[in-house]
Amino acid sequence: xxxxxxxxxxxxxxxxxxxxxxxxxxxxxxxxxxxxxxxxxxxxxxxxxxxxxxxxxxxxxxxxxxxxxxxxxxxxxxxxxxxxxxxxxxxxxxxxxxxxxxxxxxxxxxxxxxxxxxxxxxxxxxxxxxxxxxxxxxxxxxxxxxxxxxxxxxxxxxxxxxxxxxxxxxxxxxxxxxxxxxx
Amino acid sequence: xxxxxxxxxxxxxxxxxxxxxxxxxxxxxxxxxxxxxxxxxxxxxxxxxxxxxxxxxxxxxxxxxxxxxxxxxxxxxxxxxxxxxxxxxxxxxxxxxxxxxxxxxxxxxxxxxxxxxxxxxxxxxxxxxxxxxxxxxxxxxxxxxxxxxxxxxxxxxxxxxxxxxxxxxxxxxxxxxxxxxxxxxxxxxxxxxxxxxx
Numbered sequence: 001x002x003x004x005x006x007x008x009x010x011x012x013x014x015x016x017x018x019x020x021x022x023x024x025x026x027x028x029x030x031x032x033x034x035x036x037x038x039x040x041x042x043x044x045x046x047x048x049x050x051x052x053x054x055x056x057x058x059x060x061x062x063x064x065x066x067x068x069x070x071x072x073x074x075x076x077x078x079x080x081x082x083x084x085x086x087x088x089x090x091x092x093x094x095x096x097x098x099x100x101x102x103x104x105x106x107x108x109x110x111x112x113x114x115x116x117x118x119x120x121x122x123x124x125x126x127x128x129x130x131x132x133x134x135x136x137x138x139x140x141x142x143x144x145x146x147x148x149x150x151x152x153x154x155x156x157x158x159x160x161x162x163x164x165x166x167x168x169x170x171x172x173x174x175x176x177x178x179x180x181x182x183x
Numbered sequence: 184x185x186x187x188x189x190x191x192x193x194x195x196x197x198x199x200x201x202x203x204x205x206x207x208x209x210x211x212x213x214x215x216x217x218x219x220x221x222x223x224x225x226x227x228x229x230x231x232x233x234x235x236x237x238x239x240x241x242x243x244x245x246x247x248x249x250x251x252x253x254x255x256x257x258x259x260x261x262x263x264x265x266x267x268x269x270x271x272x273x274x275x276x277x278x279x280x281x282x283x284x285x286x287x288x289x290x291x292x293x294x295x296x297x298x299x300x301x302x303x304x305x306x307x308x309x310x311x312x313x314x315x316x317x318x319x320x321x322x323x324x325x326x327x328x329x330x331x332x333x334x335x336x337x338x339x340x341x342x343x344x345x346x347x348x349x350x351x352x353x354x355x356x357x358x359x360x361x362x363x364x365x366x367x368x369x370x371x372x373x374x375x376x377x378x379x380x381x
Contacts, residue, residue, distance in 0.1 A: 007363035008356050043370045050316050059242040067224045070253045
């Protein structure tokens with residue numbers, strides 16, 4: 001069922017927008033809506049009429065002074081902000097301060113990584129890793145190899161019996177044949 | 184001095200569409216062009232001041248409020264998203280500022296006092312036109328701040344319903360209804376002053 005007009009309908013009517021069919025019919029038939037429209041419209045025209053004369057009554061400031069005050073306030077605030085930043089950065093601009101801070105972070109990072117690397121190497125050598133000494137050749141072995149000389153090998157060959165001598169001869173012949181034959 | 188300023192700067196700005204001109208002024212200001220500051224001020228200082236005056240009815244308070252609005256606006260101009268026009272953005276700041284000011288001085292609109300009844304009674308007689316206007320103006324100050332702001336923006340500042348809706352994040356229907364309810368409340372106040380709460 002269609003009810004009374006809504007606030008929006010009244011405003012549309014007062015501002016010259018026509019109502020759709022059903023609502024217009026309702027307005028024509030409803031004394032309450034018609035009365036509301038009439039009385040609110042009267043107040044609206046009073047308020048609207050008030051505007052022109054109101055504007056004349058408004059005391060305006062000196063606009064150049066008004067503007068100057070706003071400008072000065074903005075400047076003083078930006079100066080305050082800048083000085084606050086400067087004191088925090090120790091008198092440096094933000095770019096040099098950022099560069100300085102970055103280089104400090106870089107130095108700290110490099111130093112930290114070096115320390116951790118050294119620590120890691122020391123831990124490995126101290127516990128789970130292969131001891132440094134064990135990786136090197138024992139001094140005795142090196143000396144033994146160094147002391148070995150060609151006469152010792154010939155001495156060993158001279159001490160072979162007949163069978164061993166024959167086997168060595170066959171082995172050397174075979175090797176000679178293999179190296180002589182084309183691949 | 185003021186009128187001279189206006190005639191010097193307005194033609195250059197008027198050549199462009201209002202919104203485009205505003206955006207170009209904002210970009211110029213943010214780019215460090217300080218003449219853009221004066222141009223923005225010239226375009227809006229009077230409108231913003233008048234809105235503030237309607238809320239305060241006092242030139243000194245209106246001046247302070249309007250200056251605060253511009254200081255706040257220029258400091259936050261970098262955050263202006265260009266989704267709305269500079270005009271509605273400034274009006275939004277001004278309206279919120281005025282509403283806060285009125286809320287801080289709530290006694291002014293909390294109740295309609297006996298003196299209002301007295302004024303009303305005499306207004307029914309042979310009061311001059313100015314007194315009637317003053318009376319109506321006084322009654323407008325009795326409206327709740329948000330309703331009053333919407334009424335001022337619509338009736339006095341001639342902002343469209345769409346602009347007010349954008350400013351206040353409400354629908355056009357809600358804004359129309361708010362204007363109607365403000366007028367209806369005024370009608371009741373004019374006829375029979377009663378105690379109203381904000």
